[in-house]
Amino acid sequence: MLVNRRILLIITGGISAFKSLDLIRRLRGKGALITPVMTAAAAEFVTPLSVSALAGQKVYQDLFNLTDEAEMGHIELSRSADLIVVAPASADVMAKMVAGHANDLASTLLLATDTPVLVAPAMNVRMWHHPATQRNIVRLSEDNIHFVGPNQGDMACGESGLGRMAEPMEIVKTIDQLFMDMDGKKPLSGKRALVTSGRTHEPIDPVRYIANRSSGAQGSAIANALLSAGAEVEFVTGPADVAPPVGVQVTRVQTAKEMLKAVEAALPCDVAIFAAAVADWRVVVENDSKMKKENGKLPILEFAENPDILSTVAHRDVGRPALVIGFAAETDNIVKNACAKLDKKGCDWIVANDVSPETGVMGGNENAVHLITAQGVDTWDRMGKTKVAERLVQKISDVMVEE
Numbered sequence: 001m002l003v004n005r006r007i008l009l010i011i012t013g014g015i016s017a018f019k020s021l022d023l024i025r026r027l028r029g030k031g032a033l034i035t036p037v038m039t040a041a042a043a044e045f046v047t048p049l050s051v052s053a054l055a056g057q058k059v060y061q062d063l064f065n066l067t068d069e070a071e072m073g074h075i076e077l078s079r080s081a082d083l084i085v086v087a088p089a090s091a092d093v094m095a096k097m098v099a100g101h102a103n104d105l106a107s108t109l110l111l112a113t114d115t116p117v118l119v120a121p122a123m124n125v126r127m128w129h130h131p132a133t134q135r136n137i138v139r140l141s142e143d144n145i146h147f148v149g150p151n152q153g154d155m156a157c158g159e160s161g162l163g164r165m166a167e168p169m170e171i172v173k174t175i176d177q178l179f180m181d182m183d184g185k186k187p188l189s190g191k192r193a194l195v196t197s198g199r200t201h202e203p204i205d206p207v208r209y210i211a212n213r214s215s216g217a218q219g220s221a222i223a224n225a226l227l228s229a230g231a232e233v234e235f236v237t238g239p240a241d242v243a244p245p246v247g248v249q250v251t252r253v254q255t256a257k258e259m260l261k262a263v264e265a266a267l268p269c270d271v272a273i274f275a276a277a278v279a280d281w282r283v284v285v286e287n288d289s290k291m292k293k294e295n296g297k298l299p300i301l302e303f304a305e306n307p308d309i310l311s312t313v314a315h316r317d318v319g320r321p322a323l324v325i326g327f328a329a330e331t332d333n334i335v336k337n338a339c340a341k342l343d344k345k346g347c348d349w350i351v352a353n354d355v356s357p358e359t360g361v362m363g364g365n366e367n368a369v370h371l372i373t374a375q376g377v378d379t380w381d382r383m384g385k386t387k388v389a390e391r392l393v394q395k396i397s398d399v400m401v402e403e
């Protein structure tokens with residue numbers, strides 16, 4: 001996505017300017033062409049020599065440099081780029097952008113252009129929270145300036161809070177995303193996703209079955225978010241209270257065995273998300289006719305274990321999706337049980353949630369989840385199922401774009 005993209009990288013003054021070196025390295029690694037610009041303050045934090053060595057390009061620093069003007073005027077410099085990135089963006093450069101100042105090369109370039117601009121703010125936490133900066137951010141957003149960060153954390157000045165520059169990898173992802181938007185492409189365009197959803201009904205006789213309380217809301221929300229991200233979605237669903245989203249390829253099933261068959265028929269895919277609440281057991285022999293009460297004699301049902309669809313797909317030698325995601329609905333020791341499940345089922349990520357009756361998750365609109373990956377446990381605040389789905393799909397897009 002970044003091959004041969006021309007990025008004008010403006011580095012302003014701040015301790016995080018050292019991270020811009022890594023940013024340049026990563027962008028060039030993805031094939032982008034970097035033209036670096038540094039303010040006088042930036043050159044106090046990193047040397048123009050390091051910047052130009054990594055960028056493989058000369059660094060532009062002065063507004064009134066006749067050689068530069070002869071080679072390429074500042075107007076031309078800003079217009080020849082596909083994207084302008086300001087990283088780190090100081091409080092000062094943002095204030096200048098708001099006011100339309102043009103008293104150094106960086107501010108002049110930013111004023112003389114109609115190229116999209118992304119800023120990665122970096123400053124002390126109090127500077128960030130100052131009403132002037134907050135006002136400027138609103139104004140810049142109104143001017144269609146894009147933002148990435150700042151992040152929360154410890155600062156070089158010893159304070160802690162919002163104001164750290166976004167990590168280079170995060171900035172690269174945002175740049176990737178911006179180019180995709182500019183091209184009218186979506187992060188999962190061209191990717192095939194499979195979602196299992198709903199519950200299963202395991203028949204006892206023609207009128208009775210074993211089921212659970214899953215509504216299918218989370219699975220439908222995930223399928224919807226995948227569609228919005230541009231993926232082609234195969235949706236294998238058992239009975240559910242929520243309709244499948246318009247635009248997915250739906251296969252309706254009743255039992256776990258049918259769901260496994262439908263899932264295998266829907267492969268190959270790039271990402272598979274197993275959100276269905278599959279019954280663990282089925283009745284060995286389904287009665288052909290309705291079972292009758294017989295003078296107080298109780299029926300004895302013999303159970304067999306259902307195939308584990310997630311585990312079967314995750315353990316495939318051939319045609320395993322690149323990313324396999326399972327759910328772990330737990331009522332006790334949520335994270336511990338979910339970590340064990342990640343290992344046992346062989347999936348890449350587990351979305352673990354507490355489904356104790358008092359949480360209202362089963363059948364409700366909200367979910368409080370932990371995302372468990374090889375990198376660790378990420379605990380999300382309780383939020384709507386749609387938001388959980390969007391955040392999960394954002395994570396999926398991030399790793400798929402990285403591939």
Ligand code: C5P
Nearest residue numbers: 274275276278306307308309310326327
């Ligand atoms: O073992 P447990 O049911 O807690 O595992 C939950 C995860 O495994 C969910 O992602 C669910 O969709 C999947 N699963 C499955 N087939 C089963 C049982 C669970 O795909 N038979």
